[in-house]
Amino acid sequence: MLVDSHCHLDRVDLRPYAGEFHRLMDETSAAGIGHMLCVSIDLEQYPQMRKLVAPYPQVSVSVGVHPNERCRREPTPEVLVELAQDERTVAIGETGLDYSRGQGDRDRQHQRFRDHIAAARSCGKPLIVHTRDAREDTLRILMEEDARDAGGVLHCFTETWEMAKAALDLGFYISFSGIVTFKATDDLRAVAAKVPLDRLLIETDSPYLAPVPYRGKPNEPRFVAAVAQCIAGLRGMPVEELAACTRDNFFRLC
Numbered sequence: 619m620l621v622d623s624h625c626h627l628d629r630v631d632l633r634p635y636a637g638e639f640h641r642l643m644d645e646t647s648a649a650g651i652g653h654m655l656c657v658s659i660d661l662e663q664y665p666q667m668r669k670l671v672a673p674y675p676q677v678s679v680s681v682g683v684h685p686n687e688r689c690r691r692e693p694t695p696e697v698l699v700e701l702a703q704d705e706r707t708v709a710i711g712e713t714g715l716d717y718s719r720g721q722g723d724r725d726r727q728h729q730r731f732r733d734h735i736a737a738a739r740s741c742g743k744p745l746i747v748h749t750r751d752a753r754e755d756t757l758r759i760l761m762e763e764d765a766r767d768a769g770g771v772l773h774c775f776t777e778t779w780e781m782a783k784a785a786l787d788l789g790f791y792i793s794f795s796g797i798v799t800f801k802a803t804d805d806l807r808a809v810a811a812k813v814p815l816d817r818l819l820i821e822t823d824s825p826y827l828a829p830v831p832y833r834g835k836p837n838e839p840r841f842v843a844a845v846a847q848c849i850a851g852l853r854g855m856p857v858e859e860l861a862a863c864t865r866d867n868f869f870r871l872c
Contacts, residue, residue, distance in 0.1 A: 619652030619653070621652065622653070622654045625656060627667070656671050656677050679706050698733070709770070710746070714748035731759055735759070796829030798848055821845070
């Protein structure tokens with residue numbers, strides 16, 4: 619059984635399924651995807667996301683606001699903790715830092731990140747961390763806010779082994795998306811081959827970043843099999859063993 623540890627089911631393109639979400643879910647199950655984590659990026663859309671996946675016990679959810687999302691009201695630790703009481707909510711996030719769009723809102727991003735870490739520590743649920751062009755500040759804030767107490771995962775990892783090692787030392791897991799299958803990512807594949815097997819996760823981040831051989835198409839959870847195949851090949855192990863290890867890792871974390 620494969621686990622897609624990070625996807626956005628409320629944003630997946632349903633045109634191949636005649637607009638019917640249940641058909642997407644049926645195809646996903648038929649492809650051997652036994653569980654998915656549907657990740658929140660916007661609290662204003664969270665109720666609709668939660669309602670969409672409610673009939674499917676193979677889907678757990680997170681609650682949080684992406685660093686690039688604009689909100690009418692910033693998510694306080696109290697609001698996040700309250701929403702996290704939902705029995706299907708297994709993580710806080712995604713949260714983190716993203717400097718790829720400029721430097722104008724770094725103070726807001728920092729405070730939002732700190733608030734999510736505080737919520738995760740308070741409710742005892744792991745963090746889902748997004749980091750892009752913000753390596754030093756991401757690690758610094760994780761350490762300053764004692765994120766080790768909550769634990770979590772650096773999702774869709776695209777950074778160096780040095781950053782992976784620092785996150786591992788904080789007790790975090792490292793998750794790889796379809797980017798690891800792209801041609802010009804030899805350095806990233808080297809990291810994927812080196813992360814300890816008991817701290818490794820796989821994901822699609824669908825509907826974004828479809829892996830080879832689906833690159834250029836809208837991504838969806840069943841394509842996590844291509845990520846598993848790639849990493850299993852890098853590590854010289856059967857894909858079934860890689861699937862079992864990443865599945866066990868997910869349920870240990872969440």
